[in-house]
Amino acid sequence: MEHNDNFLPLIYIFELEINLLDFDPRYPKNPQTLGEKLRKARMDKKMTLKEVAALLGVSDTSVLNWEIRGKMPEEGKIKIVQEFIEGKPNSEIS
Numbered sequence: 001m002e003h004n005d006n007f008l009p010l011i012y013i014f015e016l017e018i019n020l021l022d023f024d025p026r027y028p029k030n031p032q033t034l035g036e037k038l039r040k041a042r043m044d045k046k047m048t049l050k051e052v053a054a055l056l057g058v059s060d061t062s063v064l065n066w067e068i069r070g071k072m073p074e075e076g077k078i079k080i081v082q083e084f085i086e087g088k089p090n091s092e093i094s
Contacts, residue, residue, distance in 0.1 A: 034081065039067040041085045056080050 021027040027043055028036040042052050042063075049067075053060040058077060065071040066081065073081050 033070065034072065034085075035067045035070060037085045038063070038081060041087070042067075052084065056084060 021043055022029065024043070026039075028040045031037040031040045038052075042049070047055075049060040049063045053063045056063070056077065057080070058073075062073070062077075066073055072078070
């Protein structure tokens with residue numbers, strides 16, 4: 001077989017952005033409820049239940065109840081939960 005010095009191997013480079021959370025069964029891909037939206041926002045920010053609870057001034061059980069158990073925050077907390085979901089900086093969350 002003859003060797004050809006003009007031969008260049010074909011090399012393809014693909015850049016692919018992957019959100020590893022998409023592979024986590026706990027990650028809400030199409031959040032509908034307030035709890036699912038809260039969980040998605042928390043996971044996107046790589047925060048724990050305890051960290052979100054401290055930021056919002058509630059117990060981690062409250063955050064768990066909102067995310068998983070379908071409970072709604074009490075009237076005074078709905079605004080701060082929505083602000084967290086919308087991505088307001090910590091200093092703006094009241």
